[in-house]
Amino acid sequence: MKIGMMLGFEDSIKTMTNIARAAEGAGINALYTVDAGRSATITAAAVINATSRAQVGTYIVNAYAREPWMTGLEARDLNEISGGRFILGVGTGNLHFNDYYMGIDSRKAKAKMRDFMTIVRLVVSGRAAERVRYQGDVHRIRWRATWNPTTPSLPVYLSASGPNMVRLAGEVSDGVGIGIMSSVEFVRDVVRPNAQAGAVAAGRDPQALRFPTAATVSVNRDVEAARNASRAGYLQIISPDSPPLLRLAITTNGLC
Amino acid sequence: MGFAEFADQATRLMPAGKLREAMALVPDEVVDRMTITGNVEQCARRIQAYAGVADELILARTGQRNDTGTMADYEDLLQLISTSAQ
Numbered sequence: 382m383k384i385g386m387m388l389g390f391e392d393s394i395k396t397m398t399n400i401a402r403a404a405e406g407a408g409i410n411a412l413y414t415v416d417a418g419r420s421a422t423i424t425a426a427a428v429i430n431a432t433s434r435a436q437v438g439t440y441i442v443n444a445y446a447r448e449p450w451m452t453g454l455e456a457r458d459l460n461e462i463s464g465g466r467f468i469l470g471v472g473t474g475n476l477h478f479n480d481y482y483m484g485i486d487s488r489k490a491k492a493k494m495r496d497f498m499t500i501v502r503l504v505v506s507g508r509a510a511e512r513v514r515y516q517g518d519v520h521r522i523r524w525r526a527t528w529n530p531t532t533p534s535l536p537v538y539l540s541a542s543g544p545n546m547v548r549l550a551g552e553v554s555d556g557v558g559i560g561i562m563s564s565v566e567f568v569r570d571v572v573r574p575n576a577q578a579g580a581v582a583a584g585r586d587p588q589a590l591r592f593p594t595a596a597t598v599s600v601n602r603d604v605e606a607a608r609n610a611s612r613a614g615y616l617q618i619i620s621p622d623s624p625p626l627l628r629l630a631i632t633t634n635g636l637c
Numbered sequence: 638m639g640f641a642e643f644a645d646q647a648t649r650l651m652p653a654g655k656l657r658e659a660m661a662l663v664p665d666e667v668v669d670r671m672t673i674t675g676n677v678e679q680c681a682r683r684i685q686a687y688a689g690v691a692d693e694l695i696l697a698r699t700g701q702r703n704d705t706g707t708m709a710d711y712e713d714l715l716q717l718i719s720t721s722a723q
Contacts, residue, residue, distance in 0.1 A: 385695035408722035594691035599699035
């Protein structure tokens with residue numbers, strides 16, 4: 382099993398890079414940073430500099446806080462800094478926090494994310510002097526790369542939990558970033574078939590899609606303490622400020 | 638208690654700041670199927686359940702009550718990574 386780790390909730394970037402180094406020593410496959418308490422791309426650069434073998438990625442950058450062109454440029458730079466170890470995970474962010482933090486309505490995300498993903502994937506793979514053109518309903522690009530990319534392309538994942546976004550991820554991404562609190566059954570019976578159907582509909586190879594899955598891990602020699610930490614974490618993570626979202630999270634994922 | 642009933646109770650208790658009461662209502666199935674929880678051996682078995690389903694399992698650490706705010710807090714997690722990583 383490939384094991385990755387999510388970073389970004391530590392008390393300092395120094396702590397984050399210390400953990401990254403220790404995790405690399407323990408055999409971690411990839412280390413991921415997040416747009417939450419810190420910037421995913423800036424902290425990814427710090428993690429890249431602290432490591433030498435592991436892949437480093439974002440899981441995820443918030444597409445509502447960024448433009449696709451700059452997101453693609455940052456991904457190119459991070460891929461160059463890391464010598465081709467970079468993975469870009471993109472998502473809509475959290476509906477509730479996008480509104481609360483930035484006053485942004487992110488309810489109708491599908492058209493935006495289709496454009497965003499398409500542009501980012503064109504930008505990360507654009508070769509020197511190659512024209513990059515795309516006109517979407519929400520975003521467009523007219524651009525030409527100055528240099529060749531470090532690697533011909535790099536993996537771009539779209540995080541998704543609802544059925545529409547999962548299907549879109551199958552159409553336009555290299556992999557579906559599956560969120561925490563997803564049971565084995567939910568990933569196997571709901572997410573995978575839906576995303577693969579999206580890939581087929583878009584004329585892509587469904588077997589090429591990747592399914593990186595996040596999971597909260599509460600590990601403790603005291604098993605009851607570990608279980609209590611998971612109970613509290615579960616209740617706190619699913620947005621205590623938003624009862625309808627909490628109920629939705631419990632009833633949709635919880636039944637699988 | 639079913640999931641729907643638990644959801645109703647939790648959405649009432651959490652905004653009211655009653656975390657302890659809500660915790661007592663979390664079904665064991667939620668902990669067992671939606672999180673990776675336990676000692677290193679138990680967590681390693683749960684991780685293996687995702688083999689062939691997830692291409693990579695990305696672990697997000699849940700803070701523990703006996704955390705010290707030092708690297709020692711990560712000892713069990715690092716052991717779990719060395720046990721599970723291929």
